[in-house]
Amino acid sequence: MSDNSKDTEKIASVSILRKRWKKFKTIKRGYYSFLLILFLYILSFLLPLFIGRDALIVKYNGEYSFPIFKYYSAESLGQDLQGEANYRLLKKQYKEEDKGNWVLLPLYPYGPNENLLDEMGGNPPHPPSAQHWCGTDDRGRDVFARLAHGFNIGLSFSIIVTLLTYVIGIAIGAVLGFYGGKIDIFGLRLIEIWGTLPFLFVIIIISSIIQPNFLLLIFILTLFGWIGIVYYIRGEFYREKARDYVSAAVSMGARNSKIIFSHILPNSLTPVISFAPFAIVANIFSLVSLDFLGFGLPPPTPSWGQLMQQGLSNIDNWWLIVTPLVAMFFTLLTIVFIGEAIREAFDPKIYSRLR
Amino acid sequence: MEKKKLFEIKNIRTYFFVEATDKQISEDSIKQDPRLKELYESDKYLKGKVPAKAVDNVSFNIYEGEVLGIVGESGSGKSVTAYSITRLIPDPPGKIVSGEVIYKGKDLLKLTFDEMKEYRGKEIAMIFQEPMTSLNPVMKIGDQIMEVILNHEKISKEDAFKKATEMLELVGIPSPDKRMKDYPHQFSGGMRQRVMIAMALSCHPALLIADEPTTALDVTIQAQIIELMLRLKKEREEAAILLITHNLGVVAETCDRVIVMYGGKIQEIADVNALFETPLHPYTEGLLSSLPNPDKPKGKLRAIPGIIPHILELPKGCKFATRCEKVFEKCWETEPELIEKEDKHFVRCHLYS
Numbered sequence: 001m002s003d004n005s006k007d008t009e010k011i012a013s014v015s016i017l018r019k020r021w022k023k024f025k026t027i028k029r030g031y032y033s034f035l036l037i038l039f040l041y042i043l044s045f046l047l048p049l050f051i052g053r054d055a056l057i058v059k060y061n062g063e064y065s066f067p068i069f070k071y072y073s074a075e076s077l078g079q080d081l082q083g084e085a086n087y088r089l090l091k092k093q094y095k096e097e098d099k100g101n102w103v104l105l106p107l108y109p110y111g112p113n114e115n116l117l118d119e120m121g122g123n124p125p126h127p128p129s130a131q132h133w134c135g136t137d138d139r140g141r142d143v144f145a146r147l148a149h150g151f152n153i154g155l156s157f158s159i160i161v162t163l164l165t166y167v168i169g170i171a172i173g174a175v176l177g178f179y180g181g182k183i184d185i186f187g188l189r190l191i192e193i194w195g196t197l198p199f200l201f202v203i204i205i206i207s208s209i210i211q212p213n214f215l216l217l218i219f220i221l222t223l224f225g226w227i228g229i230v231y232y233i234r235g236e237f238y239r240e241k242a243r244d245y246v247s248a249a250v251s252m253g254a255r256n257s258k259i260i261f262s263h264i265l266p267n268s269l270t271p272v273i274s275f276a277p278f279a280i281v282a283n284i285f286s287l288v289s290l291d292f293l294g295f296g297l298p299p300p301t302p303s304w305g306q307l308m309q310q311g312l313s314n315i316d317n318w319w320l321i322v323t324p325l326v327a328m329f330f331t332l333l334t335i336v337f338i339g340e341a342i343r344e345a346f347d348p349k350i351y352s353r354l355r
Numbered sequence: 356m357e358k359k360k361l362f363e364i365k366n367i368r369t370y371f372f373v374e375a376t377d378k379q380i381s382e383d384s385i386k387q388d389p390r391l392k393e394l395y396e397s398d399k400y401l402k403g404k405v406p407a408k409a410v411d412n413v414s415f416n417i418y419e420g421e422v423l424g425i426v427g428e429s430g431s432g433k434s435v436t437a438y439s440i441t442r443l444i445p446d447p448p449g450k451i452v453s454g455e456v457i458y459k460g461k462d463l464l465k466l467t468f469d470e471m472k473e474y475r476g477k478e479i480a481m482i483f484q485e486p487m488t489s490l491n492p493v494m495k496i497g498d499q500i501m502e503v504i505l506n507h508e509k510i511s512k513e514d515a516f517k518k519a520t521e522m523l524e525l526v527g528i529p530s531p532d533k534r535m536k537d538y539p540h541q542f543s544g545g546m547r548q549r550v551m552i553a554m555a556l557s558c559h560p561a562l563l564i565a566d567e568p569t570t571a572l573d574v575t576i577q578a579q580i581i582e583l584m585l586r587l588k589k590e591r592e593e594a595a596i597l598l599i600t601h602n603l604g605v606v607a608e609t610c611d612r613v614i615v616m617y618g619g620k621i622q623e624i625a626d627v628n629a630l631f632e633t634p635l636h637p638y639t640e641g642l643l644s645s646l647p648n649p650d651k652p653k654g655k656l657r658a659i660p661g662i663i664p665h666i667l668e669l670p671k672g673c674k675f676a677t678r679c680e681k682v683f684e685k686c687w688e689t690e691p692e693l694i695e696k697e698d699k700h701f702v703r704c705h706l707y708s
Contacts, residue, residue: 244488253476266493
């Protein structure tokens with residue numbers, strides 16, 4: 001008896017969302033892709049600890065300093081250089097001097113925007129080597145460091161854009177779908193007009209006037225990205241508002257806002273949620289293409305599209321094309337795996353047949 | 356002692372405007388009706404559409420404390436009548452063309468949506484036919500009951516939770532505080548209908564409209580659900596129940612008065628005993644004789660022949676003329692009036708006029 005009640009306690013109160021999450025977990029490929037991307041993305045916020053030019057800790061004449069947080073001039077650390085200290089050289093120097101001073105460098109001690117021409121000699125781009133895993137680009141910057149930082153920027157960008165477009169798209173779709181009638185007819189026509197604006201030309205025009213930055217690009221992509229969601233949500237609302245539980249809620253005196261947000265909306269999210277990973281993929285892709293065309297993030301920002309652009313103009317230097325492509329391929333692939341798994345987890349029909 | 360009127364429903368006409376099949380007929384009938392003519396002139400949407408008269412000139416009173424049954428076949432307009440009282444008519448295509456629902460001196464049909472929501476749930480609550488779909492599948496049971504309470508009462512969430520738990524216990528859900536956190540899919544049909552009743556009664560409404568509350572349920576559960584509705588009614592003395600059903604057994608057991616509807620019109624109103632003992636209208640007779648009689652277990656069941664005609668093709672005279680056994684010439688030409696044949700026993704039939 002007691003076992004029984006324990007069981008029911010366990011079974012009790014499993015929301016549909018949690019059920020789907022459980023099902024999602026059973027789809028291994030998607031679940032592990034999700035964990036991997038999540039891990040890498042969180043890690044990418046701590047990137048300067050692993051990949052960067054600034055030393056983590058420097059001990060000089062018995063004093064500790066933390067260059068990762070603060071600017072130190074070369075002189076103050078006993079280096080014979082102008083401007084900021086070069087910690088890789090500093091490490092060598094301390095070793096040679098052997099006075100008990102030391103430098104703790106990140107695992108991969110090259111920054112994404114750092115020009116390495118002085119140290120490497122020769123003409124950039126340099127091919128991959130043990131120090132520079134993916135070589136350097138045509139300005140002597142380490143490609144691997146740029147790829148890693150570009151991952152963070154690209155993913156953050158597309159997540160923010162996806163969230164914003166979803167909020168706008170869901171709100172507008174909900175209003176159109178719920179109120180219907182004239183609001184729906186005129187709203188949709190306006191949206192169609194807006195949707196026919198050629199997105200790429202608008203971006204080209206805007207970026208020929210002002211240099212786009214991160215926020216402006218998010219703004220522009222959001223401006224054109226919300227339209228697709230509207231149709232999904234509107235359709236879902238049309239279907240859901242005729243359901244019995246909605247009339248039950250009305251008959252109990254619920255407000256319109258309550259009916260929209262706490263009754264219909266949670267029931268209409270399925271297509272939107274399963275669509276989200278693909279939207280993220282699409283947004284990463286648009287950022288890469290904009291960067292590739294030169295209308296994206298301003299120059300020193302590490303970005304994949306910009307690397308590919310370099311690869312195109314230095315077609316002999318294969319690593320400039322292959323590395324960003326491979327990075328992008330695997331990122332998008334994992335996200336698509338997640339999307340597939342989410343779609344499957346939200347699918348009420350279990351794939352089966354009579355045997 | 357004369358009972359006090361709780362609700363007065365006067366001349367309600369709820370039409371559904373549908374694509375016309377034969378325009379000539381419709382245009383004539385529209386021109387004859389000033390209210391319809393006005394509607395057609397003001398609303399271009401209605402052009403080329405004909406009114407399907409789902410509820411046509413229905414008037415009745417609901418007295419305090421009574422259980423009023425509405426019976427009739429599918430498509431006779433009983434549900435639409437009830438939905439018209441709470442104005443849950445999907446518009447378009449439906450429209451309450453005219454009529455009044457008087458409650459405490461106010462005409463509910465003239466209120467705006469926002470004013471109306473003060474009455475819904477608090478003064479008029481509904482129980483729907485299909486318990487499997489009338490609860491929100493992604494909301495916890497407790498939250499759904501609490502929502503009704505919080506809509507109408509200014510109390511804290513904790514108090515609302517307590518009250519909702521009490522309601523669940525009252526409708527006979529075991530370990531209610533645990534089940535508050537459950538989702539509808541964890542409940543069976545009968546349990547969900549109990550939850551619906553708990554929701555509907557949580558603000559002690561003056562009128563409970565139950566739209567075939569037991570149709571989708573097991574026979575064993577039906578009696579319990581009906582009993583529950585009746586018992587909870589006692590919380591508010593003047594509260595009345597409007598029970599829509601086609602189960603005459605339920606009517607006989609629970610109702611005080613019965614309205615028999617056919618073709619969107621009231622055909623007979625009577626106290627329940629009078630109706631079962633001396634049914635006046637041939638349609639009522641037909642309904643009653645189609646019930647199995649336990650005293651004569653061997654006889655054949657008698658059914659009313661034919662089916663209810665399409666709503667756009669109802670006869671011009673008596674709506675029941677196409678299926679009536681006692682039909683005569685006059686029935687086809689003029690529609691009989693609803694007359695008081697005996698004390699508080701109204702009937703609409705030419706046999707009595």
